[in-house]
Amino acid sequence: MNDSSGSWQADVGLDGLTTRLKLYRYRMTPQKKDKTDVVLGPEKEIQVSPQQPTFTDELPGMSLTVYTTYDLQENDAGVISE
Numbered sequence: 001m002n003d004s005s006g007s008w009q010a011d012v013g014l015d016g017l018t019t020r021l022k023l024y025r026y027r028m029t030p031q032k033k034d035k036t037d038v039v040l041g042p043e044k045e046i047q048v049s050p051q052q053p054t055f056t057d058e059l060p061g062m063s064l065t066v067y068t069t070y071d072l073q074e075n076d077a078g079v080i081s082e
Contacts, residue, residue, distance in 0.1 A: 002059040012067065013054040020049040024071050025057070028064045039074050 002008060014021075024042035032038045046055050046067065059065050070079055 001064050002061060005061045007058050007060045010057050010059050010065075011054065012057065014048055015053065017048060017050050017053045020047065021069060022047055022071075023067045023069060026066045026068070026072075027060075029060055030062045041074050042071055 023046040025044040025046060026040060027043055028040065032040075046057075048055060057065070072078060
């Protein structure tokens with residue numbers, strides 16, 4: 001979460017990674033706030049591996065960014081765990 005008004009660079013590292021992963025980025029920004037027609041789906045795919053376990057991404061001001069291995073599209077039921 002970037003709760004400042006300006007954007008900033010985030011350096012993300014996955015220590016101890018033993019296999020290749022594809023991460024999906026989901027993001028909520030002020031431009032989407034209070035809208036009824038917001039589609040929240042993956043905006044970007046990021047490849048990481050034991051040889052390249054880090055990446056850099058720009059986080060817009062006043063945004064929430066999530067990286068996950070779940071590729072959830074608009075009409076998917078989502079992920080639930082007990």
